[in-house]
Amino acid sequence: MFDIVGKRNWFFLASLALIIPGLIAILTGGIRPGIDFTGGTLWEIRVKPNVTTTQVYQVLSENGHPEAVVQNAIEPDKSSGIIMRLKAIDQTEKLTLAQKLTAAGIPNGNLTTSVTNPTTPGGTSIGASGTPTSTASITTTATLTTSKTVTPTATLTASKTVTPTAALTAGKTVTSTGATTGTGAISGTGAISATGTTTGTTTNDAQVSLQTVGPAIGSEITGNAILAVAAASLAILAYLWYAFRKVPNYGQGGIPQALRFGLCAVIAMLHDVLVVLGVFAILGHLFGIEIDALFITAMLTVVGFSVHDTIVVFDRVRENLARRIFPSYAQVVNHSLLQTLARSINTSLTVIFTLTALLLFGGGSIRNFVLALLIGIISGTYSSIFNASLLLVVWESGWRTRPSPPPVTTGKARTA
Known part of the structure; x- marks a missing residue:
């Protein structure tokens, strides 16, 4: 019979080898909070x-954003992309930066929403400056005046009824003195007056995403994240204490076995949290990876999986303790681990295969979320087998194996 318990110190050292570099990375500022926590704009x-x-960065810095962090990105369609993280900006600032970036020849496409080839019922197109042409566009930063009823294909905020289905934000305030109908709306801060009809389509194909979070919301998310992990730990401890309350003491007494089970499960859970945080801190140092609200979701999922796997092992330990078929506590735990080892690994592998596929072929927006889950599931499987149960043995027998009094055999242990 393979002696897992006898090699417990090696397994503890392996955990320390994973955790210590991560802790160093955490203490040296490797954890990089995203705008979900710090507040700001992600563009x-x-x-x-x-x-x-x-x-x-040069364009952003010259226009009042020297704090900006700029990173390369690969979009889902394999095109080149840029991620800009900067202090919170409103729509007017966004339009100004979009114009500056466009003037510098940076976007691959249209970065400012515009109406392409708007036409009157007679077929006349109106250019950005209001000059009738047949091929020009009207950008939202210019004033549009027409004698026809406005029929936009982007969002319109007007004094008349509209039926929008798309969004168009103008750099000027929109007013209308005639009936307004269409498939969208125009909003802004200047004046677009109209009494007739203008039709067209909107484009903003260079923008992938724009997200702005205020500092107050970011602070609230941080506090809630810490509270969620603390509440989960206490709930798990209380549940395990209740679930294993009838486990008999096996050796010299002292702290009840039920409480030991709960504390060891929480320690193993914190092991997994530290492993994931440490890996992301290292990645933050090396690649500038940030954590966001989805990361907290991943952490809570990892916590749940870790405890779930630990409970399966502990339940088998509880059953074998009741039978007292081995002469020492360490032998009971070792036998229980061997009974559940294949089940734990097989269950985890099915999840790992799925997460690996998502990591390789899923979208970029969930990549960090999936990576956190993958690391956590692997760590949770390891800690359930090689940490949580072995901590029970250390608590009972010390760091060196010390046999408990010989028990009375009352039955045979079953296999998984």
């Missing part, structure tokens, strides 16, 4: 192939 755009992060 992702498609850029031309030869555009560098230095060029983008």
